[in-house]
Amino acid sequence: MAEYDVIIIGAGPGGYVCAIRCAQLGLKTACVEGRETLGGTCLNVGCIPSKAMLHASELYHESVTHFEEMGLKVSAPKIDLPQMLKYKQSSVDSNTKGVEFLFKKNKVDWLKGYGKITAKGEVTVDGTAHKAKNIVIATGSEPASIPGVEIDEKIVVSSTGALELSKVPKKLAVIGAGVIGLELGSVYARLGSEVTVVEFLDHITPGMDAEISKAFQKMLTKQGLKFVLNTAVQSVSTTKTKATVTYKSRKDEAEGSLDADIVLVATGRKPYTSGLGLEEVGVKVSDRGMVEIDSHWKTNVDGIYAIGDVVKGPMLAHKAEDEGMAVAETLAGQAGHVNYDVIPGVIYTAPEVANVGKTEEQLKADGKKYKVGKFPFMGNARAKSHFMGDGFVKILADAETDRILGCHVIGPSAGELIHEICVAMEFGAAAEDVARTCHAHPTFSEAMREAALACGDGAIHA
Ligand code: FAD
Ligand code: NAI
DSSP, X not given: OOEEEEEEEOOSHHHHHHHHHHHHTTXXXXXXXXXXXXXXXXXXXXXXXXXXXXXXXHHHHHHHHTTGGGTOOXXXXXXXXXXXXXXXXXXXXXXXXXXXXXXXXXXXXXXXXXXXXXXXXXXXXXXXXXXEEEEEEOOOEEEOXXXXXXXXXXXXXXXXXHTTOSSOOSEEEEEOOSHHHHHHHHHHHHTTOEEEEEOSSSSSSTXXXXXXXXXXXXXXXXXXXXXXXXXXXXXXXXXXXXXXXXXXXXXXXXXXEEEESEEEEOSOEEEOOTTSOXXXXXXXXXXXXXXXXXXXXXXXXXXXXXXXXXXXXXXXXXXXXXXXXXXXXXXXTSOOOOOTTSOOEEEOSSSEEEEEEOOHHHHHHHTOOEEEEEEEXXXXXXXXXXXXXXXXXXXXXXXXXXXXXXXXXXXXXXXXXXXXXXXXXXXXXXXXXXXXXXXXXXXXXXXXXXXXXXXXXOOSOO
């Protein structure tokens, strides 16, 4: 039996990044993973396959909407869903194999199977006990349903089933207008489904800056998605081939229903800790099932740490990765740190939506004096010529010091553009710092500079 400095349980973006960094810092490291492939939810059934489907369906949509106008004559493009799924799987495979290669390169041992913490400093995998000075729990999350709705992954599907449908449903009902509902709802709307999204709240994308959320809903509606807001789903009943979603308005209690070929349940995810042995070793979890940690990711039990979706904070791959690196550095005697104020969020629809820092609503609630610099993509030459003039950039800066407090973008490549502001915020930059930085022309990035200019004496092209 090998003795390790660290055993990490779970090889998602939190666990595998932690394992690689631990090994790079000279710690003898093993990572336990029960799936057949490494990479966790993100690489296998999350970020990567969903982005592959978004990419393919976006190109299809582009070909039927704008090709003729640009002088591109092709015979009517057809959807070959089995081939699209093969393409999706090939992106998954190349990424999961990539992690396996990185494990070998960095001499991380992959302990195959589901692990259980059987004592302090001991993880048992498939009947074999392995010793470690430290254990990191990185077991991630799983889809959470709602009362009255049972996921069968055939007619009533989670995101995992929605990424494997054998045909494009004629009618798709989506429960929840959060990130998964809107990304996968967009995929099937582009491929021809009639998509209706039922949302509990009176707005989509909870937590997003309200102005962006409203603009986003308008754009998605224009793309054909229908929204039933302020409405709680009560139940879903199914026959062999169809489903009926029953719901109640939260405003006037009026009941309604919706028929669908497929129902996507996208009402959030919950931490995955089953079979881990937390109770036996006395690791505390919150009422919501999250592993409780201190500011250095340590649980209440010495030598046991936790990171990623299984702990508090946004359930995002890059947040899990950052925590993985920080824990590795902590265990190697360095000062691991995550700046939770600068974690970007991106929705990979068309247009993309991205944000970092505070929303206007949060600043108001905090009683902070702020100014707003806005710039529409209609004033950006590159965006206009690419039919991407819808959307805008909004920078929020401190009214007195001009320091950037938040940024919200809806428009082309928003998920790439946001990082300019992340770097600026990490350096405590003012909007003027971004405004005085030369930006190449013609790029979408110029819209970021223009919004920063709008925090001062004004944008040029608005
Ligand atoms: P996970 O990725 O969930 O990995 C945990 C791993 O631990 C799993 O492989 C599991 O098999 C393993 N495991 C669990 N228990 C045990 C055990 N006892 N023994 C051994 N192994 C175990 N986030 C983004 O930032 N960007 C996106 O675009 C994005 N898109 C998404 C799309 C979808 C459809 C979904 C569902 C999620 C998406 N996410 C996205 C969220 C992202 O996938 C998660 O935040 C991220 O995967 C969390 O990483 P993690 O390492 O904490 O856990
Ligand atoms: P979510 O939390 O983003 O959205 C769930 C939505 O369901 C909310 O709007 C909520 O109000 C609604 N809802 C809850 N109960 C309901 C009911 N009874 N009836 C109607 N609506 C109801 O969760 P989602 O979309 O499932 O995503 C899970 C996690 O995965 C998120 O935390 C997200 O961070 C992550 N993810 C990230 C992506 C990205 O970064 N691009 C992509 C996909 C997922």
